[in-house]
Amino acid sequence: MAPSAMTRWTKSLSDAQPVSYWLDDPGRPAPEPALTGDDRCDLLVVGGGYSGLWTALIAKERDPRRDIVLVEGREAGWAASGRNGGFCAASLTHGVANGLSRWPGEIEKLEELGARNLDEIEAAVKRYAIDCDFERTGEIDVATAPHQVAELREMYEEMAAHGLAGSARLLDADAVREQVDSPTFLGGLWDRDGVAMLHPAKLAWGLKRACLEQGVRIYEHTPALELASAGAGMAVRTPYGRVFARQVALATNIFPSLVKRVRAYTVPVYDYALMTEPLSDDQLAAIGWRNRQGLGDSANQFHYFRLSADNRILWGGYDAIYPFGGKVRAEYDHRPETYAKLAGHFFTCFPQLEGVRFTHAWGGAIDTCSRFSAFFGTAHKGRVAYAAGYTGLGVGATRFGADVMLDLLSGERTERTSLEMVRTKPLPFPPEPFAWTGVALTKWSLARSDANGGRRNLWLKTMDKLGLGFDS
Numbered sequence: 001m002a003p004s005a006m007t008r009w010t011k012s013l014s015d016a017q018p019v020s021y022w023l024d025d026p027g028r029p030a031p032e033p034a035l036t037g038d039d040r041c042d043l044l045v046v047g048g049g050y051s052g053l054w055t056a057l058i059a060k061e062r063d064p065r066r067d068i069v070l071v072e073g074r075e076a077g078w079a080a081s082g083r084n085g086g087f088c089a090a091s092l093t094h095g096v097a098n099g100l101s102r103w104p105g106e107i108e109k110l111e112e113l114g115a116r117n118l119d120e121i122e123a124a125v126k127r128y129a130i131d132c133d134f135e136r137t138g139e140i141d142v143a144t145a146p147h148q149v150a151e152l153r154e155m156y157e158e159m160a161a162h163g164l165a166g167s168a169r170l171l172d173a174d175a176v177r178e179q180v181d182s183p184t185f186l187g188g189l190w191d192r193d194g195v196a197m198l199h200p201a202k203l204a205w206g207l208k209r210a211c212l213e214q215g216v217r218i219y220e221h222t223p224a225l226e227l228a229s230a231g232a233g234m235a236v237r238t239p240y241g242r243v244f245a246r247q248v249a250l251a252t253n254i255f256p257s258l259v260k261r262v263r264a265y266t267v268p269v270y271d272y273a274l275m276t277e278p279l280s281d282d283q284l285a286a287i288g289w290r291n292r293q294g295l296g297d298s299a300n301q302f303h304y305f306r307l308s309a310d311n312r313i314l315w316g317g318y319d320a321i322y323p324f325g326g327k328v329r330a331e332y333d334h335r336p337e338t339y340a341k342l343a344g345h346f347f348t349c350f351p352q353l354e355g356v357r358f359t360h361a362w363g364g365a366i367d368t369c370s371r372f373s374a375f376f377g378t379a380h381k382g383r384v385a386y387a388a389g390y391t392g393l394g395v396g397a398t399r400f401g402a403d404v405m406l407d408l409l410s411g412e413r414t415e416r417t418s419l420e421m422v423r424t425k426p427l428p429f430p431p432e433p434f435a436w437t438g439v440a441l442t443k444w445s446l447a448r449s450d451a452n453g454g455r456r457n458l459w460l461k462t463m464d465k466l467g468l469g470f471d472s
Contacts, residue, residue, distance in 0.1 A: 009343045013274075013358050018334050021275040021314070021360040022201035023082045029205050031075045032212075035219035036240040041069040043409075044236055044245035046224045046258065048072025049081035050394060051387060052251035053207035054402035057124075059249075060214040062406065068216045069243055071236070073223035073255070077204025080253065080394065083364035085273065085304050085316055087139065087294050088203075088395040090118040090194040093421070094372035096159055102371060103421050110421060111164055117400045118196065124399075125198075128213075130206030132199045133309040138167075139195035139294040140188045142176055147454040148298040149187040156189055167192040180295060181288045182349045190293065197294050197306050200395060227258035227384070234383055249405045250386040253394070254328055254367035259379045259386060264428035266389050267326045267435060268365035272338045273316030274346065275308070275360040279353070284311060286352040301443075303345060312359075315346045320366075322439040325432055333363045366392045371426040373397070376404050385409045389426060 017024065043059055043066060045052045056070045092114040093099030099107045125134050143149040152170065159165045169190045171179070176188035212218060219238075226237040233246045236258070250258055254268050294306040296317075303317040319338040323329070339361045347354055369375060369389030374397055376387045385408040387401035394401075404422055407414045416422055429435045442463060456464070 009347050010340045012343050012347075012356065013339055013361060016274070016339070016358040016361040018361060020083045020201070020362040020364070021308075021312070022086070022199060023078065024360060025201065028201070029076075029208065031220040032218045034221040034240060035071060035238050035243070038242045038244065039069055039217070039219075040067075040244045041217070042067045042246050043069075044234070044243050044248045045070040045251060046236065046248065047251035047253065047255075048074075048076035048204075048208070048218070048220065049079055049251065049253060050077075050204060050207070050398040051253060051390075051401055052249070053204060053211060054399045055249045055251055055405055056211045056216045057207060057214065058399075058402050059406055060211070060216060064214070069245070070211065070216055070218045071222040071224055071238060071243065072218070072220045075220050076208040076218070077201050079255075080364055080366065081204040082201040083273075083362060084200050084392070084395055085294070085306060085314055086198050086200045086395065087304065087306065087393075088118065088121060088134075088196040088198050089139070089393055090114040090396060091393060092117070092373060092397050092400055094391055094393050096164055097155055098372050100158065100162070102373075103419075106420055107162060108164070109415070109419070113400065113416070114396075115194065117403075118194065118396055121396060121399055122196065124210075125203075125206070128206060128210040130203060130210065132202035132206055134196055134198045135292060136193065136196040137292045137294070138190060138192040139296065140171070140176065140179060140190045142180075142182075142185050142295055142297050143187040144184045144297050144299065145453070146186065151454060152187055152189045152298060166194070168194075177288075179288065179291060179293065181286070181352075183351065184349050195294055196396075197292065198395070199309065203395075224252075224258060227380075229380060229383075234380060246383070247409045248380075248384045249402075249409065250384060251398075251402075251405075252386075253388050253390065254365045257386060257388065259384065261379075262377070262386055262388065265375060265426055266367045266369050267322060267429050267439075268328050268332075269368040270321040270323070270332050270335070270363050271316065271366050271392065272319060272321075272335055272342065272361070272363040273314055274339060274342050274358045276313045276315070276353075277357050277359050279311045279313065279356070283353055283356065287350055303342075303349075305349075313346075313350075313353075315342060318342060318345060320443070322436065324436045326429075326435065328365050332365070334361070335363055338363070366390075367394075368392075369426045370429065373421070374401050375425050376401065376408065376422050377425070378408050382409070382411060
């Protein structure tokens with residue numbers, strides 16, 4: 001990128017606030033009081049993001065008499081649930097391609113369960129009157145290089161061969177630019193029904209309200225510090241008290257699990273996003289986008305982008321940063337060099353929008369695992385269940401994960417717990433310095449693959465065979 005172009009594009013960031021646009025809302029709910037003293041319940045949920053909120057709410061729907069407590073270290077929705085792109089996908093496997101490569105024998109069932117899960121999310125949004133700008137507009141995977149056009153066609157043909165194409169539509173260059181006009185778009189694959197756009201923080205806040213209305217006791221600013229057996233149940237220590245519970249559901253995602261053996265299965269990968277000012281009618285007309293789909297390009301280092309309810313463009317992705325040691329720290333939430341890179345990429349994609357300003361720039365940690373999609377398990381003789389590793393597609397899949405955790409705690413065999421995906425674990429990440437070295441080499445190899453027509457080098461081919469990956 002030439003210095004003059006860098007200066008021109010980075011000027012668009014001069015007023016950007018270093019906070020998630022979704023969380024920068026004066027209407028955000030006040031936090032619930034912290035736990036002081038001891039409390040007792042049937043089910044304790046640890047974590048107030050989507051995973052924990054869905055678990056508490058569905059547990060109440062299954063048994064309204066169940067006494068449920070949820071503890072959250074900060075405020076509900078403040079972490080990944082309030083910082084993501086708002087793509088609520090039906091896929092439980094981080095896309096059909098990943099699902100086919102890992103669970104070909106049950107991909108049809110996984111796709112069916114994913115579609116049902118998205119329908120149930122839409123129904124819950126209506127049932128609990130959650131105002132989260134839910135729009136089931138679908139998503140287009142766009143090709144920005146010739147080899148990606150061929151890859152999208154191959155993916156569509158493979159989906160069709162397995163009866164999974166559904167309402168998907170393959171788009172040539174003219175057809176995709178008729179939907180959203182960018183000189184960089186060479187083709188696309190439009191999933192017209194399997195993805196919804198929404199306001200991610202408002203979904204979390206709406207789920208919190210629904211939980212409270214159903215009688216869930218929520219304690220915020222109450223981090224869970226220690227998990228231990230206590231008689232026939234479990235005890236979780238917090239800064240000012242304890243919760244004694246018959247069962248515990250751990251929904252902490254990227255934060256260190258209270259079950260220590262689970263920690264090696266996830267690493268934090270930091271992802272970053274920009275939000276523009278609202279577009280004028282003329283600016284919207286210049287790019288089309290009348291059908292308001294979500295978009296993502298098909299590169300290994302990819303971007304995701306979508307319109308907000310007030311016609312801003314969220315533009316995120318590309319850089320996926322793994323910090324040495326795998327620590328989750330607030331200082332990693334912002335990365336000016338990535339913001340500058342993203343701004344340049346934005347105006348390359350949409351040169352007709354030059355002059356648009358960015359109002360917000362932010363980042364956050366994704367709970368990445370080596371198979372890209374969630375894993376599940378139990379501990380303490382079945383009294384504790386956990387789910388983690390959603391790898392950036394947790395807006396929708398966390399509701400499925402909540403059902404899985406509750407199924408596991410019930411001890412009953414269900415169609416969910418019978419899945420190979422649920423019964424198996426990803427490969428754990430190695431200790432440092434091997435984890436950082438492996439991630440760095442993978443990122444370098446992915447960038448070379450993007451630049452070399454999608455050709456994968458020996459390192460990537462070896463990682464593919466081992467079932468290891470790196471994605472945002």
